[in-house]
Amino acid sequence: MSTTAARRAAIEAADLVRTYGKGDKAVRALSGVGFTVPSGAVFGLLGPNGAGKSTTVKILTTLAEPDSGHATVAGLDVRREPRRVRHAIGYVSQKPSFDPVATGRENLVLQGRVYGLSRLDARARAAELLTRFGLGDAADRLTGTWSGGMQRKLDVAMGLIHRPSVLFLDEPTTGLDPEARAGMWAEIARLAGDDGLTVLLTTHYLEEADQLASRLVIVDAGRVVAEGSPGELKSALQGDSVAVELGAGDLVDRARQAVRAVPGVGDVDLDGTTLRARVRDGAAVLPGVLAALDAAGIRPAAVSVARPSLDDVYLRHAGRAFREADQAEGVLV
Known part of the structure; x- marks a missing residue:
């Protein structure tokens, strides 16, 4: 990798606007969202349900197009080079992506083949990831019989099968018990620390962002209301x-x-x-x-x-408590 490429931001988003619907039924999901994610960092995209996090991720992963604005991922324009972007990223959605009637090994090998790996390379990479995530003993059992924590690890492993440079984790610990959540936190930290992978983490768990993210943005009602490291944002209060x-x-x-x-x-x-x-x-x-x-x-x-906590930061910038915003019914995504 060249020196210039190493210095390049992993993600750059500028003035992203996205509206759903038309006329009187139009809903503005994003209203000028912008931020920069440095390479090799765990970056938190934090906000309550309906803040616009999922829409932002859909744009960055080429699953949706903005009405206006610009974004690059791994140095690639998401609108002009969507196919190259998809090969440069891993994406782990909120919903499970594995086949519950296939084994863990079969799921990973199939995912590798989808990304163009040879059968031999896909099997080797699957074995490597099963070992890394502590899933080796269950590798040849149907994944529908696995625990929730094991299944979530498999989802992350599937996102890593083709060795992406940027990994998107959309609400990775939702529904996990405290022990499984702590284990996932440790693995996410290791991905960036040991592997140099860039991780964009969306979450509505304040403690998760505080624990994992070296930098974060807080979004509310489709706008960025605060940006910085967790320490910087709290120290400002x-x-x-x-x-x-x-x-x-x-x-x-x-x-x-x-x-x-x-x-x-x-x-x-x-x-x-x-x-x-x-x-x-x-x-x-x-x-x-x-x-x-x-x-x-x-x-x-x-x-x-x-x-001061991140909840205090959110309260200061959004004018309401995070829990109150998270529980409010909204139409943004």
Whole structure:
């Protein structure tokens, strides 16, 4: 690989716009989304359900075309060179792509043949991936009998069969139990760290993006609302976050007014029945918050102080809590 190619960004997206439908029924799924993914990184595309993540991935993987804007993947234009893009990438969708009535080995060999590998090379590559993902003992069992974690590993292995330079993982741990999710996290980190593969990860799990991504963008309602490393985005929110979990019978407005009046408290936002306040020094402000709530006749279920999280970042830039946005019904994809 040339020095120039090594320095080239793995993914570049600029001003992507995509609308579904026409006239009064038109829905704007993307409204100028743009970002750059450096080679060899795990990059997080983070947002609640309906934010526009899947539409963005469909465009980058040539499954959809933008109305306007420009994107390249592995240095290839997704609109002018879609066939070359497809050979340069691996794509693991949210839904399983394996055949449940075939064995793990058969699934991988078939996938390799689809990508043009010889029978011998496909079998060798399948054996390599089965070993790498710890699936060797189950290789010749029907995949429909495998656990959910094993099946998800097989999906990722199938995306790697042809040695792509960029791997797209669309919600890779949805539906997995905590142990299987932790195992998948470890494997994703190893793909970029040991293999130098570029991974674009879409997720609505905040902790997943925080754990894995060296850089990320947060999208909401079809727009990028924040971009940077998880550390940079959290550090930009100076101070601490005080969370006040209110009981069902508490008066939210009264609690908000009481907390907002405490010296040292900045923005106060509501996330369901939890108030989140930005403060300079959580330890110093907390006694005043408790006293103000007590004076207002409010007995919170819990009060905590924490350093800023990605949820706080999202709240600051999108104007609502991530959980609230994730649970809201939307039409974007």
